Amino acid sequence: MFDMYFTRLHELTVILYALSVLLYFVDFLQQNRKANGIAFWLLAFVWVLQTVFLILYMITTGRFPVLTIFEGLYFYAWVLVTLSLIINRLLRVDFIVFFTNILGFGIIVIHTFAPMQFESTIMAQQLISELLLIHITMAILSYGAFSLSFVFSLLYLIQYDLLKRKKWGTRLLRISDLSKLEQFSYILNIIGVPMLILSLILGIQWAFLKLPNMIWYDPKVLGSFSVLIIYSFILYLRTRKGVSGKKLSLWNVASFLIVLINFFLFGQLSSFHFWNS
Known part of the structure; x- marks a missing residue:
C-alpha cells in the first residue's frame, strides 16, 4: 500500500x-x-x-x-x-x-514509468497502461487545441473576406474582430505544441517498454512528428519572422489538414497505434 x-x-x-x-x-x-x-x-x-x-x-x-x-x-x-x-x-x-x-x-x-524498478509485475503493467493513457490523453488535448485554433483562423479568413468586399451586416458583427481571432488562434497553438511534445515524450517511453521492435518510420509516428514540426514552424513564423494576418491564418488552416490526415488516415495505416493497445 x-x-x-x-x-x-x-x-x-x-x-x-x-x-x-x-x-x-x-x-x-x-x-x-x-x-x-x-x-x-x-x-x-x-x-x-x-x-x-x-x-x-x-x-x-x-x-x-x-x-x-x-x-x-x-x-x-x-x-x-x-x-x-x-x-x-x-x-x-x-x-x-x-x-x-x-x-x-x-x-x-x-x-x-520504468517497470523494472517495481517488484510487482502487476503494478509495473498498470503503470505502463497509465503511461499509455496519459500519452493518448495529452495527444488528443493537443489536437483539440489545434482544432480550435483552426476554427479561429477560418473565422479570421471569413471576416477578412467580408471586410475586403465591404459586406457589412449582421454576420460581420457576430464574428469577433480580426485581432482577437488571430490572438486566440495563436494562444491555442502555444498550448497545443508543448502538449504534443510532452505526449510524444510519453509515447516514446511507452514504445520502448512495450514495443522494443517498433518500426520508427511507422506512418503514425512520422505523422505525429510532422504535426509537431509544422505547428512549431507556424509559431516560429509568428514570433521570429513577424508573419501575421491572412498569410498566417492560411498556414494554420492548411496545417490542420495534416492533423486530420494523421489522426484518421495514418492511425489506420499504423502497425501498432490502436486504442486498445
Whole structure:
C-alpha cells in the first residue's frame, strides 16, 4: 500500500512538471512574466517532492542513490530541476530553462514509468497502461487545441473576406474582430505544441517498454512528428519572422489538414497505434 501511495506521488510530480513546462513555453514565446512565475513555483514544488523522495530513499537504503541506472536517472532529474531553478532565479536565461525542463521531464518520465524498478509485475503493467493513457490523453488535448485554433483562423479568413468586399451586416458583427481571432488562434497553438511534445515524450517511453521492435518510420509516428514540426514552424513564423494576418491564418488552416490526415488516415495505416493497445 505504501508503494502505491509512493507511486501516485511520483505521478503527481510528472503532472506538475508537465504544467511547469507548458507555462515556461508560454513565457518563452510571449515573455509572460506571470506564466514564468507560476511555472517557477510549480517547478519548486516538484523539486521539494523530488528532494523528499531522495531523502526517504537514502534513509531506507542507507546509501546515496546512484548505484543503479534507475537511481541514477532520478538523481539526474533532480540535478536538472535544481539547475533550472538556479538559472531561472539568478541568470534569467529562459531559453535554457525551457529546454532544460523538456530534458528533465523526459528523464523523470523514464524513471517514473520504468517497470523494472517495481517488484510487482502487476503494478509495473498498470503503470505502463497509465503511461499509455496519459500519452493518448495529452495527444488528443493537443489536437483539440489545434482544432480550435483552426476554427479561429477560418473565422479570421471569413471576416477578412467580408471586410475586403465591404459586406457589412449582421454576420460581420457576430464574428469577433480580426485581432482577437488571430490572438486566440495563436494562444491555442502555444498550448497545443508543448502538449504534443510532452505526449510524444510519453509515447516514446511507452514504445520502448512495450514495443522494443517498433518500426520508427511507422506512418503514425512520422505523422505525429510532422504535426509537431509544422505547428512549431507556424509559431516560429509568428514570433521570429513577424508573419501575421491572412498569410498566417492560411498556414494554420492548411496545417490542420495534416492533423486530420494523421489522426484518421495514418492511425489506420499504423502497425501498432490502436486504442486498445
